[in-house]
Amino acid sequence: MEEISVREVTRGNVDDLCRICVPSEKREDPVYVTGMELKRVWALGMLEKWGTCAMLAYRGSIPVGMIQYYPVPEQGIVRIHCIYVPEEGNWRKGIGTRLLSGLMKDVRGAKDWFGGEPPAALVTRTFPGEAPGQYPARLFFRRRGFVQVGDDPDLLYYPLRPGFVYRPPKELGPEYIPQPEDRGRAVFIYGPAPCPFAYVFMKRAERAVMEVAPWLPVQWIDASAEPDEMRKRGGVTGCIVNAVPIRSLVLDEGRFRREVLEALKANAQG
Ligand SMILES: CC(C)(COP(=O)(O)OP(=O)(O)OC[C@H]1O[C@@H](n2cnc3c(N)ncnc32)[C@H](O)[C@@H]1OP(=O)(O)O)[C@@H](O)C(=O)NCCC(=O)NCCS
Structure with missing residues (x-):
């Protein structure tokens, strides 16, 4: 060998x-x-x-x-x-x-x-x-x-330094800033990523959203091509349904779908 x-x-x-x-x-x-x-x-x-x-x-x-x-x-x-x-x-x-x-x-x-x-x-x-x-x-x-x-x-x-004790700072990721035009649609924001599966999973998420709500218009935002579109949404990447960010991973499909359904209801209430 x-x-x-x-x-x-x-x-x-x-x-x-x-x-x-x-x-x-x-x-x-x-x-x-x-x-x-x-x-x-x-x-x-x-x-x-x-x-x-x-x-x-x-x-x-x-x-x-x-x-x-x-x-x-x-x-x-x-x-x-x-x-x-x-x-x-x-x-x-x-x-x-x-x-x-x-x-x-x-x-x-x-x-x-x-x-x-x-x-x-x-x-x-x-x-x-x-x-x-x-x-x-x-x-x-x-x-x-x-x-x-x-x-x-x-x-x-x-x-690596003797006696060093790691104390992690609070990890504050970017927070989605809701946009009126994101209501009544699904938005997928993607960009350069350390993992090739990030985009693959986002495509899978789109499929799952379409199964839950086939009528929903879909918008894809390429953060490199449209940085302002990403920035005004708080710099987040991922799946947003009806102006609500979906936090579950699509790998847990049941949970993901439930979250999408909840996000769709948010529209009816407000
Ligand atoms: C963790 C990982 C990198 C180890 O790689 P590897 O080349 O198989 O590991 P090594 O041959 O160097 O083994 C390292 C130690 O783990 C042990 N080990 C490896 N596989 C093992 C197994 N399946 N069960 C028990 N011990 C195991 C080895 O015995 C060795 O221990 P030792 O040196 O104390 O005897 C590899 O298994 C892996 O890629 N796992 C998935 C990690 C992952 O989820 N990555 C993200 C993907 S998106």
Whole structure:
């Protein structure tokens, strides 16, 4: 079996990063193609801003795993978005471990994100993205020495500076600002994203909304092409029905549909 090598992502291999999470049989599907393209825009932006955004593991020339991250200078930490070894044949062969140790080694070295100082910690918020039988990211990070922050089992950190204790600031995401023209319609706002599935799931959400309310007009807003449309709505991305943001994930379809139905009732009342 060929040797595994770990490399930082650059403009030269950014397409490998955009493709790796998408199963090969989906790579020509137009919805996935858009998802990968949106990830590319995101990754190029991160490379421009920070000089790095991910590491890829290769077996020979085949990408087999990735770890994606970004520095948070105001906290002096590096945040890991995601780690992923997609193909079952590559699980439990040390690839995830190589990626994480590659990142640890790299961030301890000379990066000028924090005035030449190494980050105080690696921080991650895990989510259940594993395939059936695959190792969950939360257990992986714990086994590699990450510790839980407070009582949230998915918020984990690994101190790189001895004695450092991570105290997370309140995470305040953007809030939707209701627009009169969003009433009586479904609005989907999308843009560059670190995950190619963000757009794929939004398309799935559109399908679910159409099943619940086939009469509803639909508007798609591309945040890159129409930044003002996004900005006036508070800078949010996602699905808005009848001027109400839908917070459930479409992966939980029952809950998602119930929320859409509730949002539609909001119209009748007001
Ligand atoms: C977590 C993950 C990156 C680990 O990758 P990997 O290359 O298989 O991991 P490694 O071979 O380096 O193994 C790391 C450790 O986990 C253990 N491990 C891996 N898979 C395991 C499993 N299924 N059950 C129990 N332990 C497991 C290994 O034994 C090893 O522990 P050790 O070194 O203490 O013996 C991979 O399983 C993965 O991608 N999981 C899904 C993560 C996810 O949801 N990502 C987001 C997708 S959108």
